[in-house]
Amino acid sequence: xxxxxxxxxxxxxxxxxxxxxxxxxxxxxxxxxxxxxxxxxxxxxxxxxxxxxxxxxxxxxxxxxxxxxxxxxxxxxxxxxxxxxxxxxxxxxxxxxxxxxxxxxxxxxxxxxxxxxxxxxxxxxxxxxxxxxxxxxxxxxxxxxxxxxxxxxxxxxxxxxxxxxxxxxxxxxxxxxxxxxxxxxxxxxxxxxxxxxxxxxxxxxxxxxxxxxxxxxxxxxxxxxxxxxxxxxxxxxxxxxxxxxxxxxxxxxxxxxxxxxxxxxxxxxxxxxxxxxxxxxxxxxxxxxxxxxxxxxxxxxxxxxxxxxxxxxxxxxxxxxxxxxxxxxxxxxxxxxxxxxxxxxxxxxxxxxxxxxxxxxxxxxxxxxxxxxxxxxxxxxxxxxxxxxxxxxxxxxxxxxxxxxxxxxxxxxxxxxxxxxxxxxxxxxxxxxxxxxxxxxxx
Amino acid sequence: xxxxxxxxxxxxxxxxxxxxxxxxxxxxxxxxxxxxxxxxxxxxxxxxxxxxxxxxxxxxxxxxxxxxxxxxxxxxxxxxxxxxxxxxxxxxxxxxxxxxxxxxxxxxxxxxxxxxxxxxxxxxxxxxxxxxxxxxxxxxxxxxxxxxxxxxxxxxxxxxxxxxxxxxxxxxxxxxxxxxxxxxxxxxxxxxxxxxxxxxxxxxxxxxxxxxxxxxxxxxxxxxxxxxxxxxxxxxxxxxxxxxxxxxxxxxxxxxxxxxxxxxxxxxxxxxxxxxxxxxxxxxxxxxxxxxxxxxxxxxxxxxxxxxxxxxxxxxxxxxxxxxxxxxxxxxxxxxxxxxxxxxxxxxxxxxxxxxxxxxxxxxxxxxxxxxxxxxxxxxxxxxxxxxxxxxxxxxxxxxxxxxxxxxxxxxxxxxxxxxxxxxxxxxxxxxxxxxxxxxxx
Numbered sequence: 001x002x003x004x005x006x007x008x009x010x011x012x013x014x015x016x017x018x019x020x021x022x023x024x025x026x027x028x029x030x031x032x033x034x035x036x037x038x039x040x041x042x043x044x045x046x047x048x049x050x051x052x053x054x055x056x057x058x059x060x061x062x063x064x065x066x067x068x069x070x071x072x073x074x075x076x077x078x079x080x081x082x083x084x085x086x087x088x089x090x091x092x093x094x095x096x097x098x099x100x101x102x103x104x105x106x107x108x109x110x111x112x113x114x115x116x117x118x119x120x121x122x123x124x125x126x127x128x129x130x131x132x133x134x135x136x137x138x139x140x141x142x143x144x145x146x147x148x149x150x151x152x153x154x155x156x157x158x159x160x161x162x163x164x165x166x167x168x169x170x171x172x173x174x175x176x177x178x179x180x181x182x183x184x185x186x187x188x189x190x191x192x193x194x195x196x197x198x199x200x201x202x203x204x205x206x207x208x209x210x211x212x213x214x215x216x217x218x219x220x221x222x223x224x225x226x227x228x229x230x231x232x233x234x235x236x237x238x239x240x241x242x243x244x245x246x247x248x249x250x251x252x253x254x255x256x257x258x259x260x261x262x263x264x265x266x267x268x269x270x271x272x273x274x275x276x277x278x279x280x281x282x283x284x285x286x287x288x289x290x291x292x293x294x295x296x297x298x299x300x301x302x303x304x305x306x307x308x309x310x311x312x313x314x315x316x317x318x319x320x321x322x323x324x325x326x327x328x329x330x331x332x333x334x335x336x337x338x339x340x341x342x343x344x345x346x347x348x349x350x351x352x353x354x355x356x357x358x359x360x361x362x363x364x365x366x367x368x369x370x371x372x373x374x375x376x377x378x379x380x381x382x383x384x385x386x387x388x389x390x391x392x393x394x395x396x397x398x399x400x401x402x403x404x405x406x407x408x409x410x411x412x413x414x415x416x417x418x419x420x421x422x423x424x425x426x427x428x429x430x431x432x433x434x435x436x437x438x439x440x441x442x443x
Numbered sequence: 444x445x446x447x448x449x450x451x452x453x454x455x456x457x458x459x460x461x462x463x464x465x466x467x468x469x470x471x472x473x474x475x476x477x478x479x480x481x482x483x484x485x486x487x488x489x490x491x492x493x494x495x496x497x498x499x500x501x502x503x504x505x506x507x508x509x510x511x512x513x514x515x516x517x518x519x520x521x522x523x524x525x526x527x528x529x530x531x532x533x534x535x536x537x538x539x540x541x542x543x544x545x546x547x548x549x550x551x552x553x554x555x556x557x558x559x560x561x562x563x564x565x566x567x568x569x570x571x572x573x574x575x576x577x578x579x580x581x582x583x584x585x586x587x588x589x590x591x592x593x594x595x596x597x598x599x600x601x602x603x604x605x606x607x608x609x610x611x612x613x614x615x616x617x618x619x620x621x622x623x624x625x626x627x628x629x630x631x632x633x634x635x636x637x638x639x640x641x642x643x644x645x646x647x648x649x650x651x652x653x654x655x656x657x658x659x660x661x662x663x664x665x666x667x668x669x670x671x672x673x674x675x676x677x678x679x680x681x682x683x684x685x686x687x688x689x690x691x692x693x694x695x696x697x698x699x700x701x702x703x704x705x706x707x708x709x710x711x712x713x714x715x716x717x718x719x720x721x722x723x724x725x726x727x728x729x730x731x732x733x734x735x736x737x738x739x740x741x742x743x744x745x746x747x748x749x750x751x752x753x754x755x756x757x758x759x760x761x762x763x764x765x766x767x768x769x770x771x772x773x774x775x776x777x778x779x780x781x782x783x784x785x786x787x788x789x790x791x792x793x794x795x796x797x798x799x800x801x802x803x804x805x806x807x808x809x810x811x812x813x814x815x816x817x818x819x820x821x822x823x824x825x826x827x828x829x830x831x832x833x834x835x836x837x838x839x840x841x842x843x844x845x846x847x848x849x850x851x852x853x854x855x856x857x858x859x860x861x862x863x864x865x866x867x868x869x870x871x872x873x874x875x876x877x878x879x880x881x882x883x884x885x
Contacts, residue, residue: 008515009698016694019687065459227594227739228474234740235474239467245460277736280683281690 011062014055018288019281021047035146037287037384044291051296060292063285065245070286072241072251073279074141076233077148079259080272081161090159097159097324097334098166101342102136104320105313106174109135112312113305125181127364130356133178134372135313136171139346140164140252142380143387145283148276156333156394160341163321165256167342172199175352201247205240205254212236213261220271230274290346294377305367310375317342337390344383346376462512465505466744469498473747487594488587488842491743495750505751513748518707520745521806522693523738524586525708528610529658529715530731537607544604547783548611551801552581554779555772556619562771566764571627575815575826578623580772580833582616584805585609585708587842590742591849593735599854601793605800613708613807614651620811621647624818631819654705658696658713665692665714666721674726686733708807749805753835761832769833776801792852799848803841804834 005013022043029039049057110132114125143164147157176199216236220229237255244251262268318339325335353372357365473494480490499505537544560577564570588609592602625643665688673684696710719727758765777798784794812830816823849855 005698005702008518009702011515012519012694012698016691016698019691019694023684023687062459065463068460069463228477230736231470231740231743232474235467235470238463238470242460242463242467245463274736277682277733278740281687281737284687 010056010059014059015285017047017054018043018285022284022288035384035388036149037142037145038381040284040287041142041291041294041380041384044288045294045296046291047288048292048294050292050294055292060289063289065241066282066285066289068241068245068251069238070279070282071141072237072244072255073275073282074144075252075255076237076259077272077275077279078140078144078161078165079256079261080263080269081158082165082256082260082263084264086158087162090155090162093325093328093330094159094162094166096328097321097330097338098163098170100324100327101163101317101320101339102167102170102174104323105135105316106132106178108132108316108319109309109312112308116308126360127368129178129181130175130360131309131368131371133171133175134349134352134356134368135309135316136167136174137345137349137352138164138167138171138317138342139344139349139380139383140168141346142287142344142384143341145287146384146387147391150388150391152391154394155331156337157391159330159334160338160390163338164342165253168250168252169202171352172202179356198249201249202253205244205247205249205251206257208243209240209254209257210261212240212258214265216258216262217266217268220266220268226274229271230278233271233275234278290380294380295373296377306371306374309371310378313345313375314339314343333394337393340390341387343379343386345379350376458512462509465498465509466513466516469495469505469747469751470740470743472498473743477743486587486591486842486846488590488746489839491746492750492753492838495747496753497750498747499751500754507752510748510752513744516741516744517748517806518697518701519693520738520741521586521707522697522711523689523734523741524589525610525711526689526693526696526715527731527734527738528585528589528606529712529717530719530727530734531606532610532712532716532719533727534716534720536603540603543784543787543789544607544611546787547604547780547789547797548608548615550783550786551608551776551779551798552612552615552619554782555581555775556623558775558778559768559771562767563764566767568764569630569822571630571819572822572826574623574627574630575819575822576768576829578616578620579808579811579815579826579830580768580775581612581619582804582808582811583609583612583801584803584807584838584841585613586742586745586805587803587838588800588845590746591842591846591855595846595849595855597849597854599849599852600790601796601800601849601852602854604789604793604797608797609801610708610712612801613706613712614655616807616811617651617654617706617709618647621650624815628818631822650705651709653703654700654709655713657699657703657705658710659717661692661696661710662714662717663721666718669718669722669726669730682729682733685730686737689730689734690737707810749838753838754831755835757828757831758835761829765829765832768829769836772833772837773802796848796852800845802837802844804837808834 022040025043025046026036026039029036029042046052047054048060049055110125110128113128113131140161144161147161176196216233219232224232236258240254240258241251244254259272262271321339321342322335325331325338330338349372353369357369360368473491475490476494476497477487477490480493481487495505499510556577558577559580560573563573563576568576588605591597592606622643625646668688669685673681673688676684692714693711696714697707699705700707700710718730722730761768780798780801781794784790784797789797808830812827816827819826846855
């Protein structure tokens with residue numbers, strides 16, 4: 001529909017339409033009590049190439065970099081949850097839980113693919129191994145956004161975020177091992193370097209993120225104006241995601257380490273709040289674009305195996321998370337609901353699917369890609385809702401938060417950092433986090 | 444080593460990621476030079492532009508391809524600036540000074556055109572060239588002015604005059620330029636065609652009218668939605684929605700302006716102006732705050748990119764005519780503003796300083812000169828050289844003078860040493876001790 005315009009016009013118009021339609025659909029999901037992320041994804045499916053074709057597919061393809069930028073912002077924001085004392089409290093437990101949930105999903109999916117669906121021929125395990133490895137991947141972005149939208153806090157959220165972050169590492173590791181076995185079995189050899197390089201790059205970016213955390217702390221000295229602080233952090237995140245894009249890896253890990261290092265050296269939460277004011281439109285664009293990339297037509301062709309994969313992965317994740325948290329004696333909440341929040345899957349899994357396609361015979365390769373693509377449609381649609389359910393059930397959400405009406409923005413004495421909230425207000429402010437919030441909005 | 448690394452990167456096809464990294468370099472360097480500039484009492488804007496010049500034409504880290512790829516950022520930034528200017532134009536505030544501002548705007552524009560035209564004719568330029576150059580000369584760039592006013596929280600009579608004048612100037616400029624372009628084209632082609640005066644005047648008037656009409660229609664819609672719907676949302680939801688709304692407005696008006704050949708400044712400005720006159724004070728405060736928190740990275744990207752596009756060599760090519768043009772515009776702007784203020788009955792302090800603040804020139808003039816280059820062949824190329832040389836000078840030094848003028852009138856209060864972030868009515872928090880506070884809380 002827009003193709004008659006010049007490229008720049010197309011881009012700007014598409015962006016405007018995306019923001020407008022996304023907003024309209026959040027009004028509907030609000031009524032249905034679904035998280036905003038779901039609205040954005042549905043908006044993407046609707047106006048994207050799949051249904052109404054308002055936004056042309058060449059635009060969608062060209063906007064890939066927005067996903068990288070958005071992921072960088074999300075990951076940096078999540079870094080704020082990784083304070084030293086929190087990590088100390090949960091560290092080992094989280095590692096165990098993550099390994100459990102990842103390995104469980106891997107084993108269940110691999111075995112069921114091999115023995116129930118019998119996709120592998122001649123006792124060759126390649127397909128099952130690869131799809132099992134892909135099953136371990138989770139897409140943290142939508143879970144993180146949902147947490148943010150509801151301002152959820154507490155032990156469950158801390159654990160969840162750390163598991164999700166670590167999951168990326170474990171998934172890459174399992175996939176590398178699986179692909180080595182698979183490429184031994186398959187006739188096609190994949191060069192070792194193709195598997196090792198991403199790991200090396202990821203490690204390098206993690207180190208870089210760590211260093212940048214200190215650099216940022218130096219750059220944002222006390223005399224920086226607010227605007228300049230925002231500009232510096234945005235520029236650094238753009239640079240880091242640009243670098244990751246060039247290296248063809250996800251900016252997630254690097255930026256998360258960046259954010260975690262910064263909060264631990266500076267204790268400066270204000271910066272994360274400033275970013276919260278900057279990023280909403282980028283997030284909307286990101287999730288809407290991922291909605292546009294979802295390939296609805298693959299749903300029809302995925303068939304029984306697709307449904308099998310979809311369900312078994314959920315079971316694997318849930319069982320694994322439950323077993324893992326039982327082993328380390330985590331709280332009941334975590335045992336019961338962690339698995340639910342690990343359902344979303346997109347980005348990484350799709351990338352890995354295309355990588356495995358090259359390892360498999362053409363027919364099987366195509367099947368695998370179809371399965372992953374179609375299940376990611378479903379996962380992305382139900383994932384945020386499940387995450388919201390899990391978060392609400394663990395009662396970390398400040399239920400009053402969304403009732404905060406503008407009339408509560410009274411004059412907080414700003415000089416004292418917003419600590420003296422006037423009395424007589426029904427301020428549902430429970431921690432310093434929220435105080436800063438009020439502080440921000442009154443100045 | 445860095446250079447080899449970059450060379451390797453250039454060979455690969457990761458255009459957009461490379462652009463992102465370069466943008467990061469540009470912006471960080473911009474911040475550094477902006478700080479340095481402020482140390483020697485020059486506005487940060489100049490530092491940003493110099494950073495762009497260093498990265499672009501001097502060291503060639505950023506090539507023309509990259510600046511072209513990032514052009515979209517500049518267009519968006521101009522849209523936001525125009526929208527913010529519009530948001531400041533609350534009619535009741537200007538009730539008493541409306542006549543004065545209109546007179547000042549017209550007189551300074553016409554004076555500038557006249558002075559530049561005469562100077563060029565004296566230096567034996569053809570009528571067509573003189574006409575085109577003089578009409579481009581009256582264009583001013585609102586962006587650096589807006590940036591300085593916001594950065595230093597300028598307030599006072601001069602500030603109150605500058606904003607509407609630069610805004611309206613674009614409207615007057617469109618008409619003067621449109622008429623001149625038509626006449627000049629007739630002069631250049633000179634094939635005996637009778638000049639159709641009606642058509643000459645009608646085309647720019649149509650552009651102006653459509654820009655304003657579109658702005659008002661969209662503005663009414665946005666104002667209505669802000670008042671009736673968004674106002675009732677919960678706090679966070681409201682902020683996010685206002686931001687989305689402003690972005691959608693700016694994007695739509697920029698595209699509409701490009702597509703229908705309307706003014707990319709007037710359309711968003713009129714939208715902002717319509718909106719600001721419909722909403723109440725609280726909504727206005729929330730909206731400007733939300734936009735102000737979103738735009739700083741865009742603005743610095745805009746100025747550094749503008750710097751990266753400037754080209755030294757053009758200065759040499761412009762020659763004597765270039766110098767005449769540059770000086771004549773300065774004289775024209777100053778005398779025009781002086782005369783305008785005299786006729787309009789402005790304060791003496793505004794009268795003496797307004798002209799100096801109107802010197803910056805940028806995007807609008809580039810847009811005009813591109814039209815000229817496309818439509819007037821050889822003559823157009825020569826005009827392009829001169830205008831670009833002028834922009835180089837004005838963009839670099841204009842903000843410096845503007846800040847000086849604003850300091851002289853007391854609109855900008857000179858900061859004491861060590862107090863880099865003077866508390867302002869809008870933001871009473873000294874960010875100085877902010878991190879400390881957080882530390883204690885944590």
